[in-house]
Amino acid sequence: MNLFAEIRALVISALDDMVAKGELPQGLDFTAVAVEPPRDAAHGDMATNAAMVLAKPAGQQPRQIAEGLAGRLMADPRVAGADVAGPGFLNLRLDAAVWHSLTRAVLLAGKEYGRASIGQKQKVNVEFVSANPTGPMHVGHVRGAVVGDALANLLAFAGWDVTREYYINDGGAQVDVLARSAYERYREALGLEPEIREGLYPGDYLIPVGEALKAKYGDSLLDKGEQYWLAEVRDFATEQMMAMIREDLAALGVRMDLYSSEKALYGTGQIEAAIQRLRDMDLIYEGVLEPPKGQLPEDWEPREQTLFRSTAHGDDVDRPVKKSDGSWTYFAPDIAYHYDKVSRGYDQLIDIFGADHGGYVKRMKAAVSALSGGKVPLDIKLIQLVKLFKGGQPFKMSKRAGTFVTLREVVEQAGADVTRFMMLTRKNDVALDFDFDKVLEQSKDNPVFYVQYANARINSVLRKAREAGWIVEDATLSGVDLSGLTHPAELALIAKMAEWPRLVEIAAKGNEPHRVAFYLYELASDLHSLWNRGNDELSLRFVQDSESASLPKIALARATGVVISAGLAILGVTPVEEMR
């Protein structure tokens, strides 16, 4: 039940009637007509901009349209008041019964309340994390992982058919480095002194890989040339790294639907096919790029390369797909990979990248635009840095100093739930501070706690009720007469719940999961506010002397808990029943 959608439908039908009666001209476009929560609660429960939006095309004064609209809306039992205000807003007050039936609807729908269908079962692919398989995941990956996962949850809830995908960069030079590093650990496992040369990965996490290599190959790889063992060790080590990464992701509560391999694109003709398709559209040519402006790389010299005419699809310069030695650039398999995604029939692609990949956005969009004939939109979310703090002091991390923070350490320190929530308390393109002490603090500074505390209070109410022997199952509560819920603080809480389905749609349309976290904070705030009013006004307490007086209040509390749980589920956070 999306109350805003219902009232908007009511407004539209009233407008249709005005057209039918000749009060408005034919052929007006109503798409810009919105029904929204007013900025100021004093303005009522909902506001519509209909009169202002239509004034010009209709050639009438906003007030005139608003008056006609108000009269018709008032005829509906749901509307208790309709006042023209400001430059032509129509402020609506809703009958208390509307709020009561909404509360009932929440209880009946349970965790399905707010589920939307705007996705229309369209297939969307969310590619995220895609960390190089050369080591454990570190803090830098955490935010992207959480944002991607929460976004996938959100889109699924809003009616999309979602695939979560991880692109394994196992085709480039870095996995050769991994192989060489693992090989040294293999030698170490055999009792030799490892030579961790400059440029190799020094991390301890490769020691068990060396052991495993020893277990598998004995000393058969020893004293052999690289050409003999490189491919095998590379595949073996990559697999081990991916196993570790999967475990890291699992610790964060992230599960992928699909792992796609870059290496698998080589040798299958997929890269060639993707490039050929671009060539068929005359988007591939041999050429020499202009030198970049500003400071030149010292060894810069003009060279002929195979270039993708990305400028034809909105990029600033054309991009090389082949190096001057004839091998593919990193971009080429990326093109092939995105072509593969397009070919798999997705209606929409989303990539979650680190902000340092910002320079890649235009060329990637250009490639997808070209390869899909402009049919498949690609949205790329750039994830800004997470700055670590401890007790308010910057927490410096450096691989060399050994203060290299892994994802696992973050989860072990802060917990997956806290980590996930915190990662969503900022818009993706703004840097985020993460303080190891503060996120565990039990105060309202800490939004995770604040929301969880609201839920704990609700559960406390339910516990008390059960102790009193009252039946507070959803099925029972949804049948309770709620007409006693009339206080503004109670109705404000219900009104906030009414916003949930609308918020889901807005957040999903914009691929903005952080909005859910902010919404939950507001909802929790309304709950806490009402709770504390119970200090002064006993009639506002959730638990009253009698069962009949309590049940409507408890229904309200329980409904709020349902929405909190639904929201937390999208964030991938477990609601707590009790604070400890």
Next chain:
RNA sequence: GGCCCCGUAGCUCAGGGGAUAGAGCGACCGCCUCCUAAGCGGUAGGUCACAGGUUCGAAUCCUGUCGGGGCCGCCA
């Protein structure tokens, strides 16, 4: 030099065509014999970086400027 992101209260940030721009922290003043005060209420605090433009209406869209960050051929 080019491209991308950011600039909103002392601080950290929401809001991204609509009314008198919001929240938390910090400051100040209040609220527990009472469901969890781990909370709540109130006060003070703003030329929404700046300048133009589009619009009935701009913090929001466009252009430019300034400031902070990121990226910038054969790295992934």
